[in-house]
Amino acid sequence: MKKELNEINILIDLLAKLPGLGPVSSRRVVLHLLKTGNRSRLNDIATAMIRASENVQTCVDCGNYCSAHKCSICLSPQRSSSEICIVQDVSDLWAVERAGAYQGRYHILGGVLSMLDHIGPDELRIPELLKRVRRDATQEVILALGATVDGQTTAHYIAEQLTGQNVRVTTLGQGVPMGGELEILDGGTITAAMRSRREY
Amino acid sequence: MKKELNEINILIDLLAKLPGLGPVSSRRVVLHLLKTGNRSRLNDIATAMIRASENVQTCVDCGNYCSAHKCSICLSPQRSSSEICIVQDVSDLWAVERAGAYQGRYHILGGVLSMLDHIGPDELRIPELLKRVRRDATQEVILALGATVDGQTTAHYIAEQLTGQNVRVTTLGQGVPMGGELEILDGGTITAAMRSRREY
Numbered sequence: 310m311k312k313e314l315n316e317i318n319i320l321i322d323l324l325a326k327l328p329g330l331g332p333v334s335s336r337r338v339v340l341h342l343l344k345t346g347n348r349s350r351l352n353d354i355a356t357a358m359i360r361a362s363e364n365v366q367t368c369v370d371c372g373n374y375c376s377a378h379k380c381s382i383c384l385s386p387q388r389s390s391s392e393i394c395i396v397q398d399v400s401d402l403w404a405v406e407r408a409g410a411y412q413g414r415y416h417i418l419g420g421v422l423s424m425l426d427h428i429g430p431d432e433l434r435i436p437e438l439l440k441r442v443r444r445d446a447t448q449e450v451i452l453a454l455g456a457t458v459d460g461q462t463t464a465h466y467i468a469e470q471l472t473g474q475n476v477r478v479t480t481l482g483q484g485v486p487m488g489g490e491l492e493i494l495d496g497g498t499i500t501a502a503m504r505s506r507r508e509y
Numbered sequence: 510m511k512k513e514l515n516e517i518n519i520l521i522d523l524l525a526k527l528p529g530l531g532p533v534s535s536r537r538v539v540l541h542l543l544k545t546g547n548r549s550r551l552n553d554i555a556t557a558m559i560r561a562s563e564n565v566q567t568c569v570d571c572g573n574y575c576s577a578h579k580c581s582i583c584l585s586p587q588r589s590s591s592e593i594c595i596v597q598d599v600s601d602l603w604a605v606e607r608a609g610a611y612q613g614r615y616h617i618l619g620g621v622l623s624m625l626d627h628i629g630p631d632e633l634r635i636p637e638l639l640k641r642v643r644r645d646a647t648q649e650v651i652l653a654l655g656a657t658v659d660g661q662t663t664a665h666y667i668a669e670q671l672t673g674q675n676v677r678v679t680t681l682g683q684g685v686p687m688g689g690e691l692e693i694l695d696g697g698t699i700t701a702a703m704r705s706r707r708e709y
Contacts, residue, residue, distance in 0.1 A: 314565075314574060314575070314576075315576075316557070316560045316561040316564050316565055316576065317561060317565060317574060319557045319560075319561075320554070320557040320558060320560075320561050323550070323553055323554045323557055324554065326550075327538045327541065327542070328537050328538060328541050329530075329534045329537055329538065330529075330530075330538070334529045336600065336603070337528050337529055337600070338527045338528060338529065338530070339561070340598065340599055340600050341527060341528050342527070342558075342561075343561065343565055343574060343599075345567075348562055350523070350526075351558050351559075351561065351562040352558070352559065352562050353523055354520070354523045354524065354555075354558060355554075355555040355556075355558035355559045355562070356555075357516070357519050357520040357523055358520060358542075358551050358552070358554060358555035358558075359551075359552065359555045360516045360519075360520075361516040361517060361519075361520050361539070361542075361543065361551065362548055362551040362552050362555070364516050365514075365516055365517060365543055367545075374514060374517060374543060375514070376514070376515075376516065398540065399540055399543075400536065400537070400540050403536070
């Protein structure tokens, strides 16, 4: 059976390696797509994948995905070029965009510094960031990196590189998340929230 | 941004409709595939999907997926043609095959009878089954359908259709699953296990 169903098994193995999927979910997805009524969707997805693979580029300035040389955020005259929000990945940029509270530009690092994974400043888009800050005379750099050890190490490294460059370096406020219950929050978050308490 | 990233959004929307995925997992998968190192995988998956869509057929006898007119199980001389195991979907056939405890053939219904979803015998491959049993003078039909109301209704319906046809109709044994703890088992299963108790 293995040999005969080669086409199915190749597809299952490929999908099983995607994040969040495994052999069981992958099997379920493939069987779903092979059902008589769903065959056209199999072709639709394949076409969409080829189109994305051919057309999606990386913005030369910020590293966002786009279909041209620069992304729409970097090209938009409505977006302030004096602020740059530093994020780890495109998914973080999307998250900030969904919140709709930021009108400046972005810079995507493509990861965070990590001793364990041998990721140094040159593996990330840090040199590009420093050049960009100098070129555009940026006024504020917002460090929107994860509150992990590697994220904070990266934030610290970038802040150090920017000292003496006449640019304000800020970081996201920390505290109790919206809808967050104190009961289930970790001590670090509560400590941060306590430190950044304000008048009611 | 929405307009510019059309290629990405189309792909995310398509994948978000797959079973077990939603908008969040779909976004994660697409961002993963768009990363520089993974672009080739995007093409590999697209190619595998097109190949599967073009080559995977349905066995005329049992309804299993195959790359020819009949599947390898129906063609194999090692598989007894006197026994037919009735399953709901191809995923169930795969589960029985993985167990390796069955050497007969299969018949895939493609669903179960359901009043709510307007699925009657003609929407399933029940007429084909009855023809096949007559044609091959099948000796045993094993009803390996789920222990749900619809599954058992379907099993009952098929058993009724086969009465008077000189074919033995059996169903899978019910009881405590391997590694199952009594504490977390439902009453129905314990009752079934009690009824089918045997000498130690």
